[in-house]
Amino acid sequence: MLETYRREYAEFNSQWGREYYLVLSGQKDTLELMRIYERYSDLFTQDSIFLLKQLLEEASPDFATNRVSINHLLNFATDQFLENAAKVLTEEISAYESQSRIEWQGREIHFQEAFVVIKNERDRESRRALYQKRVELIEGANDLRAERLSKIHAASRALGFENYAVLHEQLRNQDYAALAGEAEKLLEQTESIYVIRLGEALRRDLHIKIEDAERVDALYFLNLSEYDEKFPANQLLRVYKETLQGLGIDSDKQKNIYIDSEPRPRKSARAFCAPIEIPEEIKLVIRPVGGQSDYQAMLHEAGHAQHYAWTSPTLLPEFKYTGDYALTETYAFLFNHLPTESDWLASMLRFADNRAFIRSVTLTRLHIVRRYAAKLMYERKLHADNNLSSAPALYSQLQTNATKFQTGEAEFLTDLDDGFYSANYLRAWAFEVALRDYLKTRFDTRWWKSKRAGNFLREIWDTGDRYNADEMAAQIGIGPINFDLLIDEFNRELK
């Protein structure tokens, strides 16, 4: 059974990846998941899940790789069983969003584009007016989103789990209560520095008091537009290339990474990586507009792309396509963090006078980490309750408390990713600080200029998704993953 299952699993992941790539890169109008799900429906029936569970129970504890392999397939089958139960609604929501238009200053803009306009809109009243229109569109599909979520929740119970939260904890062997405890500690221990520095920045850059700040202001604030000219769009690819060169990686010779930089009207504004065949066909999709957030997004996706591109072709497919996403996010954040390094800014972008910038970008990073801490706390409740009635108020309250930007209730089902992805990000941020620290100590404080650091990264990337983030941290000798280094870093950098 396993041989056939494996082959079809790899095919499904490739086709799914290609479909997302074509839609998000603006080469195809609508997401057509139904076709793929129908063709491979045998992979995630309740029977298949039951069989995989049985295989796992029978697998000898002496063959660890075999057990992990079956567990990866079981996780995949379960995730897709849930998504399959909701696919009609997923498509409907995607179609609603792609057809939605907003009347804005005499023209019609796409739902996705509105987000980009808000991020760049200096005038607060315009920003708020556009945000309000976007909120109305979001609210227009909240019934569909609630229906989708209840289908996913019901499917979790159909598999015999108490709820969606328990399903993820058990299958991924994670303790979300403990992680939420760590997240709460992070919120507490960074609270005072965050409030002080955010208050200063909002007064200085946005001319508003922290008590008056709203979520829409955060979108603009996070963009740090005043530094745009330091991060020109036409230098993005050179910076990518030179950063990799420092690590001894010649990106021109990496034929398995295809950089899609073609402008297309419906192309996603944010960079993304689509690993279609791992490691043979990785798409790195960019739409360079310049600015620090564009650079950070590109470097983040470059981290994913390198991880998948250096994954050993001889690994079993289940160790390439699915695993603990906190691991690939760690590699992505490692690169994502480079524009916070003074030497990197000076040598890559001739931006030597960067102290104020680094403080600002660190503050935005703390904002994001705090946002995700609140998301995890919210998602634990949302996915344990079968009733959504208290969710909007809880979302608004947790987000407002953590970020200090007043956040309404409208986004309680859009500001959310499936499968507790918030937990993956939080674990990745914590692991990344430790990994970066390790690279600096073992190789060079400018680790991105060390070929030996590059060799080391290639060695760990070679194992693809065979290990989870905790196992990888332990193997490197820097585990267990906890939030202490991250909390210290914020308090030190923002002092």
Ligand SMILES: [Zn+2]
């Ligand atoms: Zn990522």
